Amino acid sequence: xxxxxxxxxxxxxxxxxxxxxxxxxxxxxxxxxxxxxxxxxxxxxxxxxxxxxxxxxxxxxxxxxxxxxxxxxxxxxxxxxxxxxxxxxxxxxxxxxxxxxxxxxxxxxxxxxxxxxxx
Numbered sequence: 001x002x003x004x005x006x007x008x009x010x011x012x013x014x015x016x017x018x019x020x021x022x023x024x025x026x027x028x029x030x031x032x033x034x035x036x037x038x039x040x041x042x043x044x045x046x047x048x049x050x051x052x053x054x055x056x057x058x059x060x061x062x063x064x065x066x067x068x069x070x071x072x073x074x075x076x077x078x079x080x081x082x083x084x085x086x087x088x089x090x091x092x093x094x095x096x097x098x099x100x101x102x103x104x105x106x107x108x109x110x111x112x113x114x115x116x117x118x119x
Contacts, residue, residue, distance in 0.1 A: 004109060089115060
C-alpha cells in the first residue's frame with residue numbers, strides 16, 4: 001500500500017517560511033515522480049509542484065521563485081521549502097504520488113498538513 005505522511009505545517013505570518021516534509025513507503029519511491037498538491041478552504045485541489053526521479057522540477061506559476069521542491073531518494077523523503085508565504089497559500093497540503101495532472105485530486109495522497117498564513 002502507498003503510504004504518504006506529510007508534516008511541517010503550521011501558522012506563519014505573511015513573508016515567513018515553512019518546510020514541509022513527506023515520508024513515503026509502500027512503493028519504489030525513487031522511481032516515481034512526486035507532487036505537492038493543496039486544497040484551500042472551500043476550493044478544489046490545486047497541483048503545486050512536482051519532481052521527477054531525475055530531479056527535474058516544475059511549479060504552478062503562483063509559487064515560482066518562492067517554493068522549492070526536493071527529494072532524498074535514499075530516505076524516501078519529499079520536501080517543500082516555502083518562502084515569502086502569502087495568505088493565499090493557506091491550505092491543506094498533501095504529498096502525492098505522480099506528476100503534474102489536470103486532476104490532482106485523483107493522485108494517491110496521504111495524510112495532510114495544514115498551512116495557515118495570517119498576521
